[in-house]
Amino acid sequence: MRTPYYESTIHRQIREKRENRKDRIKDDLMHYGNDVLQSEEMKKAFEQTHHQWSTVGEHTFRVAFSSVMICYALRKLNIKVSIPAVVIGALCHDLGILGRNEKFSSARECSIEHPKESVEVARGLVSDMPDKTEDIIERHMWPIGESEAPNSIEGVVVSVADKYSAVKDLVKGSEVKNTGVKNYFNTEKQKIVEKIKQKTSEEDS
Numbered sequence: 785m786r787t788p789y790y791e792s793t794i795h796r797q798i799r800e801k802r803e804n805r806k807d808r809i810k811d812d813l814m815h816y817g818n819d820v821l822q823s824e825e826m827k828k829a830f831e832q833t834h835h836q837w838s839t840v841g842e843h844t845f846r847v848a849f850s851s852v853m854i855c856y857a858l859r860k861l862n863i864k865v866s867i868p869a870v871v872i873g874a875l876c877h878d879l880g881i882l883g884r885n886e887k888f889s890s891a892r893e894c895s896i897e898h899p900k901e902s903v904e905v906a907r908g909l910v911s912d913m914p915d916k917t918e919d920i921i922e923r924h925m926w927p928i929g930e931s932e933a934p935n936s937i938e939g940v941v942v943s944v945a946d947k948y949s950a951v952k953d954l955v956k957g958s959e960v961k962n963t964g965v966k967n968y969f970n971t972e973k974q975k976i977v978e979k980i981k982q983k984t985s986e987e988d989s
């Protein structure tokens with residue numbers, strides 16, 4: 785039978801492993817994606833709402849983190865993946881959506897055109913673009929809409945991480961304070977508090 789001491793050691797090891805992995809991901813993002821991270825576009829990304837409750841910036845970071853984590857798992861299975869291509873692809877994949885209301889006339893047009901716009905933004909930000917990056921960005925909407933499937937495993941990684949992160953955006957909302965983006969949980973919490981107050985005041989009267 786496992787003793788509490790033994791259990792706590794395992795939990796500590798898991799926590800340390802996770803923390804090390806987070807640090808490794810951060811290092812990879814800063815090492816390969818520094819030009820994108822320092823850009824004006826990335827700053828603006830935190831000011832535009834995305835997936836209803838989040839920002840383009842937070843969504844981008846979620847996609848980049850998940851993509852690199854999937855790459856580590858694939859490498860453990862001896863599957864070769866290019867982390868620089870994935871990092872730059874993930875960080876730039878939605879930068880073309882900035883200013884969507886001015887650029888696109890409908891949601892459909894936005895969904896089809898923003899990957900191409902993102903490729904243009906990436907070209908302007910990164911001087912030495914890894915081989916597969918443009919394809920990763922251009923086909924990141926797959927399997928949604930009219931997008932064709934990516935030509936590389938790195939493209940599939942970013943596409944899958946994009947869909948997973950979109951769900952996370954909807955469920956978790958914005959975790960960055962003062963972005964001006966509505967936070968789903970705060971809004972819902974406020975509604976519940978108001979209902980309780982109303983109920984109590986009705987009972988009192």
Ligand SMILES: [Fe+2]
Pocket residue numbers: 877878898924925
């Ligand atoms: Fe997108």
Ligand SMILES: [Fe+2]
Pocket residue numbers: 843847877878946
């Ligand atoms: Fe996205």
